[in-house]
Amino acid sequence: MSLTVEEILALAGLEEMTVRAGASNLHRSVRWPYVAENEGIGEWVMGGELVFVTGINHPRDEANLLRLVREGDASGIAGLVILTGEPFIRRIPEAVVELAEQYGLPLIEQPYLLKMVIVTHLIGTALVQMAQAKRSRHDILAQLLSGDYPSLATARQRAAHLKLPLDGPRRLVALRLSAVNVLFDNHAADHAERLLQDVRQAVQDFLEAWSRALPEALPVVVQGDLFILLLADHENIRAALANLYRDLQSIIANMALFMGLASKVDACEDYPKALNQARQALDVAENLRPTTGLCDFNELGVLxxxxxxxxxxxxxxxxxxxxxRMIESRRKQPNSLIETLDALLQENGNALKAAQRLSIHRNTLNQRIQRIEQLSGQSLDDPLFRMNASVALLVWRMTEAQRQDRA
Incomplete structure (x- = not known):
């Protein structure tokens, strides 16, 4: 559990701390405060730290501060705080501000007269209190999602105490990183694992910041490899999720991410049903790989x-x-007949449009139609065959997508 940089800056007593750069990333989680005493920080941080630079034990000229920004960004720190004023670091050079903004690294100026012992005490106390509150909120939501709680009345009482708005219609969204094998195919296992965890944390931080900005926000729940959002239902939810998917692309590197959206539920006792629906929709999204990354359970139909x-x-x-019988393994294009059948069904039997979709001559299409009917022993005029073929093609496309992923 952690605080964000933004939450730390909002603590009573820290009003004098000023954001100088990286304001768009104040949602980053802070694991703990760290006071930098060495010339560099690359060897001394592991990611998630809010690094304080005083200049007391080491000279901090512009070149050194630029180095700290670069190393901090490369190490994944949450933010960099520079103490300014006599007698050590008089001001933050403009070049340092510009570099931090370029990296999107939160850069904060703290007056030297604001004592570090006060700052670290406030942050440490808040971290403990916030960790306890967040743990309780996640515990309640995890119980409601699993359906494993002592009593619904008790869960509601705890939620009210912790200001969790459970009442009202919700849409549950399950998100999962996919194509993780890309990291392990291209990097050594230890490096790939670190990259994976860094991306997962970045996704979680972004989702938490994104969801906090929404009305009736509930915390993001992490369950295994799933990120779970419980969103207040509104008519623009599909568009909001499409924008979220687009924004996440810059975070997930070479991996993929898919989302499953459940039907609306009106009460928290229905969260397990919603999670099951979202999982089903997510599985379909991973198989069919829609351009928006999203599959809505309400639209699964025969699936x-x-x-x-x-x-x-x-x-x-x-x-x-x-x-x-339509898969002709000895031919150069073994799936051409299946693709032709798919095009015909997609175009509602319009042969001209199907030929255009496949970029082939109409005569070629007619020859393939004859071949399809010969091999299948069925007529394309038969509505039962068209229905069966449509369902079979849907499964075939899913299987083919999985095969290509493994290739």
Missing amino acids: RLLQAIGDRSVIDLFVKQTLG
């Missing part, structure tokens, strides 16, 4: 039926029986 089939072999057999 909701397929998700309910516990034995995957039943689905695989259905796909094989419906499409298997």
Whole structure:
């Protein structure tokens, strides 16, 4: 549990501390305060620190302060606080401010007369209190999400005490990082693990800041590899999540991120159902990889039926029986007939539009249609065959996407 830089600056007694750069990243979490005594900080921090620079034990000229900004950014510190005034660091050079702004590193100026013992005491006390409160909030939400709580009345009492707004309609969103294998394919295991944890923390920090700005905000819950948001229901939620997905792209590096959105629930006792729905939608999003990264449970349609089939072999057999003969493994393009069938169904049987979609001549399309009907023993005029083929193609596209990911 931690405080953000913004929450620390809002503490009573720290009003004299001023943000000089990196205001867009004040949502970063602060694990603990660290007073820098050495020439550099790269070897002495692990990420998440709010680093204080006094200039007492080491000269801090412009070159040294620039070095601290670079090393702080590379190490993932939460922010850099520079004490200014006589007799050590008189002012923060403009070049240091500009570099911190370029990196997006929160740079804070603290008057030297504001004693460090007061600052560290206030931050330390707040960290302990905030950690306890956040732990309690997350404990309540985790119990409600799992359905494992002593009594609903007690959970509601605790939520009211901790100012958790549980009442009112909610939409649950489950988010998960995908393509993690990219990190481990391109880096040594220890380095890849550190990169993964850094990205996960950056995503969590961003989500917490994003959700705090929304009405009736609830904390982000981390459950295994899931980030869980409980958002107040509103008509623009899809657009808001699309913007969130776009903003997260700059954080997740070469990995991918997908989201599953549950149906609206009106009471906290329905959170487990909402989480299950969001998980189902998330699984589909990871398989189909929509451009917005989002799949809404309300729009799953037939996929909701397929998700309910516990034995995957039943689905695989259905796909094989419906499409298997059309896969011509000895040809240069073994899936051309399946892709043609898919195009025809996507265009509601309009052969001209299907040919345009596939960028082939109409005569070529007609030849493929004859081949499809010959191999399947079915007619494209048969509505039952079209329905079965549509479902089978939906599963085939999901499977093909997974195969390409593993290739």
